[in-house]
Amino acid sequence: MYIFRFCSVILFGCLPLLLFCQTWSKERQLGVAQLQKGLFLEALHTLNDAIHQDPGASDLYFLRGYAKYGLDDYLGAENDYTRSLELFPYQPEVLVNRAVVRSQQQKFGEAFEDFNLALQLDSTNSDIYINRARVNLYARHFDACINDCYRAIGLNCSDELVYLLKGSAEMSLGNYFTAIASFQKVLEKNPENPFGPIQMGAAWMELNRPDSAIFYLDRAVQTDSGNIYALFNRALARVNQSDWKGALEDLNRVIFLSPYNSFAYFNRAIILNEKKETGRAIRDLTTVIRLNPDNLLSYYYRGLLRAETNDLPGALEDFTKVTDLYPDYADAYFARAGVKERMKERQGAARDHQLGTEAAKRNQNRPDTLDFDEKNRLRNLIKLTGTFEEMNTMSSKIQNQYIDIRLAPVFNLFYGSARYDQIRLYDSYPREHYYSSIISLANDPTLINDSALRENVGRQTVLLDSVSRNPESFLIRAVACTGLKEYTKAIQDCDSALWLDPGFVLPYFARGNARYGYYQHWLEELQEDRLPGTGVEPGSGKDSILRKEEKQLVDAILSDYHMATLLDPAFPYSWFNRGVLLAGLGKYQEAAEDFRRTVSLKPNFSEGYYNLGLLCLLMKDKSGGCKYLSMAGELGVADAYKVMKRHCFN
Numbered sequence: 001m002y003i004f005r006f007c008s009v010i011l012f013g014c015l016p017l018l019l020f021c022q023t024w025s026k027e028r029q030l031g032v033a034q035l036q037k038g039l040f041l042e043a044l045h046t047l048n049d050a051i052h053q054d055p056g057a058s059d060l061y062f063l064r065g066y067a068k069y070g071l072d073d074y075l076g077a078e079n080d081y082t083r084s085l086e087l088f089p090y091q092p093e094v095l096v097n098r099a100v101v102r103s104q105q106q107k108f109g110e111a112f113e114d115f116n117l118a119l120q121l122d123s124t125n126s127d128i129y130i131n132r133a134r135v136n137l138y139a140r141h142f143d144a145c146i147n148d149c150y151r152a153i154g155l156n157c158s159d160e161l162v163y164l165l166k167g168s169a170e171m172s173l174g175n176y177f178t179a180i181a182s183f184q185k186v187l188e189k190n191p192e193n194p195f196g197p198i199q200m201g202a203a204w205m206e207l208n209r210p211d212s213a214i215f216y217l218d219r220a221v222q223t224d225s226g227n228i229y230a231l232f233n234r235a236l237a238r239v240n241q242s243d244w245k246g247a248l249e250d251l252n253r254v255i256f257l258s259p260y261n262s263f264a265y266f267n268r269a270i271i272l273n274e275k276k277e278t279g280r281a282i283r284d285l286t287t288v289i290r291l292n293p294d295n296l297l298s299y300y301y302r303g304l305l306r307a308e309t310n311d312l313p314g315a316l317e318d319f320t321k322v323t324d325l326y327p328d329y330a331d332a333y334f335a336r337a338g339v340k341e342r343m344k345e346r347q348g349a350a351r352d353h354q355l356g357t358e359a360a361k362r363n364q365n366r367p368d369t370l371d372f373d374e375k376n377r378l379r380n381l382i383k384l385t386g387t388f389e390e391m392n393t394m395s396s397k398i399q400n401q402y403i404d405i406r407l408a409p410v411f412n413l414f415y416g417s418a419r420y421d422q423i424r425l426y427d428s429y430p431r432e433h434y435y436s437s438i439i440s441l442a443n444d445p446t447l448i449n450d451s452a453l454r455e456n457v458g459r460q461t462v463l464l465d466s467v468s469r470n471p472e473s474f475l476i477r478a479v480a481c482t483g484l485k486e487y488t489k490a491i492q493d494c495d496s497a498l499w500l501d502p503g504f505v506l507p508y509f510a511r512g513n514a515r516y517g518y519y520q521h522w523l524e525e526l527q528e529d530r531l532p533g534t535g536v537e538p539g540s541g542k543d544s545i546l547r548k549e550e551k552q553l554v555d556a557i558l559s560d561y562h563m564a565t566l567l568d569p570a571f572p573y574s575w576f577n578r579g580v581l582l583a584g585l586g587k588y589q590e591a592a593e594d595f596r597r598t599v600s601l602k603p604n605f606s607e608g609y610y611n612l613g614l615l616c617l618l619m620k621d622k623s624g625g626c627k628y629l630s631m632a633g634e635l636g637v638a639d640a641y642k643v644m645k646r647h648c649f650n
Contacts, residue, residue, distance in 0.1 A: 040070035058087035076630035126157035330359035408607035490514035512560030606635035
């Protein structure tokens with residue numbers, strides 16, 4: 001088993017050629033500097049401004065494409081590289097970069113077409129062969145990878161990467177000693193590159209020489225003490241020497257550096273189980289499941305451990321999850337049958353034995369059931385599907401950081417002070433029944449505080465008591481009361497505003513928000529009421545009353561947002577907020593339509609694209625979801641890249 005990191009590429013050496021006839025604006029210079037420092041999110045924002053000023057500059061799309069590539073948004077990068085080529089087709093470096101991002105999306109045919117076009121433009125460029133070798137390795141075209149490496153070497157390429165690629169391809173073909181010779185070249189050319197000794201260690205592991213593997217992996221760790229690939233591989237080598245303590249130390253270090261790395265938790269669970277620390281092993285597998293909810297191995301193995309510790313309901317739940325994920329998994333049926341027999345459910349056990357036998361027959365020509373015997377558990381520690389990546393919340397790239405995925409929240413009217421990028425503006429001029437020509441909105445609760453809200457309430461109260469009453473003062477006080485969670489007062493003020501001006505759009509919107517806030521608070525209290533022993537059981541009389549009350553609350557909110565959309569169909573925030581509510585109710589198709597209306601009315605509505613992308617993924621529309629998330633990221637939603645990392649390109 002070995003790990004090879006699919007390295008990223010930027011051909012900064014080509015930038016002077018590419019930009020040589022361009023006028024270097026302040027934004028372009030800053031964007032390049034940010035890219036060179038790895039500040040991809042900042043570069044993206046800078047280059048957005050540059051493109052807005054000069055939309056016909058092909059190099060700006062190339063640069064922004066690389067910023068997106070650095071954020072692992074391969075779809076967005078491909079679109080920008082394509083736009084750059086449309087504006088100026090004769091750019092081999094852009095073709096190479098597009099080939100790389102296409103390969104990351106499994107578009108290998110189109111990627112190799114780009115490489116061929118690039119070679120037609122510049123056949124003596126060794127970088128093109130190196131990048132094609134990398135893609136060939138990724139596509140498991142090992143002979144083609146080796147051939148490209150030889151072509152690069154023939155062009156006097158001195159980069160150690162060419163030998164790293166060649167050695168990795170040789171190792172994949174089983175030519176371990178040839179691979180070792182290539183990795184030795186890496187060590188000679190650049191002793192500070194940790195991936196030379198990492199791959200050397202992997203080759204010796206394949207030759208069943210864990211002592212030699214550890215020698216080189218020790219060297220890799222000495223070169224880079226925080227390299228999780230070196231630490232992880234050394235843990236595997238130490239397991240082969242039954243060095244449980246050393247293996248655990250390495251995996252603990254990986255988890256410290258990369259706290260959301262499911263590979264490390266899974267393998268640590270296996271080792272902990274071998275050390276008879278079953279409880280800790282179960283906890284690690286539970287962490288894996290939280291990070292990787294669709295990995296059936298984790299459920300299966302945790303089910304076995306739960307059965308060993310007499311947690312039969314838990315084991316039953318895990319084995320059922322395995323069969324849900326993979327109905328042909330014979331071992332899961334047999335294991336569940338054993339649990340049911342212990343629970344005296346003989347009829348269910350017999351049924352599972354039958355299902356397991358049928359699944360085994362289907363699989364007899366392609367054995368894919370798990371064999372968790374003593375030998376295989378120790379010698380073949382199982383890696384999970386997905387990307388082995390650094391996910392350090394303190395220092396890693398933004399897209400590798402953990403995210404609790406949830407919809408962007410509703411927008412409220414905003415009457416405070418904040419930076420321009422923290423608020424949204426709506427131009428209501430010359431529409432009727434608006435009392436301001438520019439409306440400010442925000443959905444960040446940190447922008448408001450209780451003291452400012454209470455001051456606003458007091459100010460509007462004085463105005464309403466001292467001069468003739470006007471709808472806008474009631475509205476402003478209602479918004480402040482909503483922020484203070486005084487929902488009843490907020491609703492009353494909206495009612496007063498609408499009594500004075502029934503055509504005023506914003507009080508409907510604000511009243512919907514106040515009712516939505518009350519509804520969220522009501523749901524939190526309801527969850528506590530429905531805890532065991534509270535008397536609110538499903539189907540009970542009190543439960544029916546609560547369900548009726550919930551329907552009334554939801555209908556009132558929907559009615560307010562609906563009125564706002566009728567009075568001003570161009571106000572995008574009514575559609576957006578209604579979409580958030582509908583999504584929370586599980587009405588995903590209707591919510592998606594509202595978010596589509598939102599972005600059609602306001603094409604730069606980043607949160608609208610983000611929520612639409614999440615819903616598309618939820619409805620199994622991966623293509624649409626990733627497209628909308630890429631647009632959200634381009635418009636400034638950093639969390640979009642975290643979601644794409646997990647759901648778009650693995």
